[in-house]
Amino acid sequence: MSNEQKHLKHKDESELRALLQREFPPLLSTELPRDLWPQMLLRLDAQPLRVPWFDWALAAAVAAILLLFPNAIPALLYQL
């Protein structure tokens, strides 16, 4: 890139920077108006119930055993 091209690129950027900053003032000193922890708690409470994968695997294994060995059902019920 020649010096002239660099100069034009820099000038282009500076002009747009000035225009943009006039239209969208920088927000360096914006402060949080309130504590957001209550909202965070609501978000945490609203999380869907997630069943761990190993629980699903265990349920599938029990179902498969009962399907393959129906005679085991009374023994299982007795244990419960």
Add this chain to the structure above:
Amino acid sequence: MELLERFVAGDLEAFEALFRQHQSEVYRWTVRIVRDTGAAEDLTVETFWRIYRARERFDPAAGSFRAWARRIATNAALDHLRHARKETELSEDYPATPRGDPAVGREVRRQLRRAFLELPAKYRLVATLALIEGEPYDQIAEAAGISVALVKVRVFRAVRMLRKKLGSFGLEATAK
């Protein structure tokens, strides 16, 4: 056990302590990107929600919580810019500075605003932080998870896109 280690282990009190320590900073960073106070509050909560869900992936020894939170906040803000409708992006929370230059007409300003809001989200993100907020390129790169060179490329392309759009409107972007 240290606060960060307790947080990684799923201790809610540790998470609350981190939330209270960092919520203001995450909010300040986010509002500078999305320029909408309501959206920035929602995105701050969204950021910490993502942080909480990803806590097991955080390694206290590898990096700072602040930098990690800022990276996640940047991604959340970027998602917001991608999905927010154009109409709702024209927030009046921060109107233009009243000391307007008469040389910059209302039409130029309107077209500039429209052209800026029409930038693809990833360009708008770096253009907002670099050109409007004056954030150093290395800070933008770290927050966006890209190289400094790529930040420079995106700023350059954003300037070119804005210049082209303003040109197509038959307007000259002059700041005289």
